[in-house]
Amino acid sequence: MAILGAALIVVGVLLLVLPGPGLLLVLAGLLLLASEFPWARRYVEPVRERAMQAADASVSSPWRLTGSVAAGLFLIGAGIVWGVQESLPFGGWGTGTS
Numbered sequence: 001m002a003i004l005g006a007a008l009i010v011v012g013v014l015l016l017v018l019p020g021p022g023l024l025l026v027l028a029g030l031l032l033l034a035s036e037f038p039w040a041r042r043y044v045e046p047v048r049e050r051a052m053q054a055a056d057a058s059v060s061s062p063w064r065l066t067g068s069v070a071a072g073l074f075l076i077g078a079g080i081v082w083g084v085q086e087s088l089p090f091g092g093w094g095t096g097t098s
Helices: 002-017 022-034 038-058 062-084
Strands: none
Touching: 002 022, 022 038
């Protein structure tokens, strides 16, 4: 569990600067580490509060919510096109579903 928790924290920290759910992965990693290491427990609550604030802020306005839904639909559409068009670079359902 310690290795998985540490890996989640590392990926979460990377996703803080890249697009993705960075704080949620850091929180998941800390929760795993807190089950084995007492020192990790003190970091869980502050990270949980910050993750919930970020989640609330991401859907705080209709524009942000619309943008998130539009981006998700665009990515689903792009995956379908990538799966159908074999002529695209790395075309096929293996790439399209990822």
